[in-house]
Amino acid sequence: MSEDKSRTPQDRPWESGWAPDTTRAPGTRRLWLAGALALATVTACVTAITVMDSESGEPKSRAAEPTTLSSSAPGGLISFATPSKGGTEKAGGTEKAGADRTHPSPTPTSSAPKAAPSPEPQKKAPKPPKSSPTPSKHPKPPSSQGISIRSVNFPDRHWRVRDGYVRLDQIGSGPEQREDATFKRVTGLADSSCYSFTTADGRYLRHRSFVLVANTNDGSSLFREDATFCPRFWGPSGTLTLESVNYPGRFLRHRNLQLRLDPYENSHQYRSDSSFQIVAGLS
Numbered sequence: 477m478s479e480d481k482s483r484t485p486q487d488r489p490w491e492s493g494w495a496p497d498t499t500r501a502p503g504t505r506r507l508w509l510a511g512a513l514a515l516a517t518v519t520a521c522v523t524a525i526t527v528m529d530s531e532s533g534e535p536k537s538r539a540a541e542p543t544t545l546s547s548s549a550p551g552g553l554i555s556f557a558t559p560s561k562g563g564t565e566k567a568g569g570t571e572k573a574g575a576d577r578t579h580p581s582p583t584p585t586s587s588a589p590k591a592a593p594s595p596e597p598q599k600k601a602p603k604p605p606k607s608s609p610t611p612s613k614h615p616k617p618p619s620s621q622g623i624s625i626r627s628v629n630f631p632d633r634h635w636r637v638r639d640g641y642v643r644l645d646q647i648g649s650g651p652e653q654r655e656d657a658t659f660k661r662v663t664g665l666a667d668s669s670c671y672s673f674t675t676a677d678g679r680y681l682r683h684r685s686f687v688l689v690a691n692t693n694d695g696s697s698l699f700r701e702d703a704t705f706c707p708r709f710w711g712p713s714g715t716l717t718l719e720s721v722n723y724p725g726r727f728l729r730h731r732n733l734q735l736r737l738d739p740y741e742n743s744h745q746y747r748s749d750s751s752f753q754i755v756a757g758l759s
Contacts (some may be wrong), residue, residue: 497511521732616658622658622757627730628715629748634758635735636677637660642688642735647758658757665693665700672703676759683720688728710747717750728752 582699624647625635635643636657637727647657657677657737665668673681679690693699702723708717708727719726731752740746 559641621660623661624657624755624758625659626755628751628753630730630749633733635752637679637681637690640689640691642681642690644730644733644735651759654758658759661754664704664706664721666697667706669704670704670721671718672705683723683728683737685725686737687738714753715751717747717752717753745748 513577536708581661595611627633627644631645634647635642636645636647636653636659638645638656645657646654659673659675659681662674665672675681675690678692678705680693680699681688682691682696682699683689684691684702691699691703693703704721705718705728706721708719709715710717720726720728723737726739727750728735729738729746730736731738731749738746738750
């Protein structure tokens with residue numbers, strides 16, 4: 477039988493002269509790998525923070541705070557962000573450093589506010605043609621004394637109420653005819669700057685279906701407007717024409733000796749038929 481040579485137990489090196497290798501500690505390679513991984517992780521985090529700071533271009537408002545890296549880093553390594561210059565931490569503040577990048581403060585602009593655009597000049601109203609005279613508004617104060625109204629192109633005829641209608645008639649010497657041709661000029665029922673006319677028995681002259689008649693005031697707004705006429709002066713001195721207050725552009729004129737409310741016509745005949753003179757009462 478071969479000689480059984482037993483190995484000297486390593487726990488008693490002093491007996492056989494054997495000693496363990498002390499030049500290499502157990503687990504050294506794993507420690508080097510862990511250190512290299514930690515260094516790479518720290519380098520990647522610092523690079524990412526630098527890139528984010530350069531992209532945002534905004535200073536951090538808080539001092540450096542410890543930030544725990546990804547759970548993959550061994551040993552729970554901690555990295556400190558580089559504090560910004562002049563950055564101060566508010567006492568008792570609860571804001572996070574990343575809030576500045578999420579909600580950046582508005583940057584004041586140096587440009588002055590734009591001035592409000594100036595209003596456009598109003599366009600002037602077109603002037604009427606020279607052949608069309610423009611009546612002017614120069615109302616005379618109403619008079620409570622009796623008046624009569626005479627036609628300009630029929631100077632021997634006056635307004636007269638006959639059978640409820642107002643016509644141009646030649647007035648004789650009879651008291652009844654003279655009374656029918658005498659009126660009172662009062663303040664306009666619908667416009668105080670215009671005229672209304674009343675008869676001796678208290679009726680008002682108003683237009684109805686564009687014909688001038690004498691009616692009793694019924695108190696309605698329509699009656700007040702129908703019985704109000706605004707004087708316009710476009711002829712010789714003392715000559716006027718009467719425009720309806722509720723139908724602007726229509727004037728009283730005589731046609732077939734009947735007083736009517738007709739729209740304006742740019743003709744010599746129309747202007748003559750719509751021109752009247754207020755004279756002293758005939759009665």
